[in-house]
C-alpha cells in the first residue's frame with residue numbers, strides 16, 4: 001500500500017528503517033560512534049603525520065580478544081591437566097589392585113598349603129582301622 005515502508009509500517013514509526021537509515025542531522029548512536037573510533041583509532045584527524053610502521057593503530061582495535069583467548073586456553077589446559085591426573089591416578093590404583101589380588105592369592109596359597117600339610121601329617125599319624 002502507499003505510505004508504508006518496505007516493512008509494512010507507517011513512515012516514521014518503523015524502528016527497522018530508523019535503525020538502518022537514520023535521518024540526516026540525527027545524532028549518531030553510541031555504537032556507531034564506537035565503531036567509527038575503532039575503524040579510525042587516531043584522535044583528532046591526524047591522517048598523515050605518522051611515518052614508519054603503523055604498529056599501534058593496527059593492534060589497537062584488537063584489544064580484548066587475546067585476553068579472552070588466553071583465558072579459554074588456560075581453562076582448556078587446566079581441564080586437560082585434571083583429566084590426565086585423574087587417568088594417571090586411576091592407572092596407579094588399578095596397578096595397586098592387581099598387586100593386591102596377587103598378594104591375597106599368594107597368602108591364600110600359603111595358608112592352604114600349610115593346612116594341607118598339617119592335615120596330611122594328622123592322617124599319617126592316625127591309627128588305621
Ligand SMILES: [Zn+2]
Pocket residue numbers: 005006007008009014015016017
Ligand atoms: Zn521499515
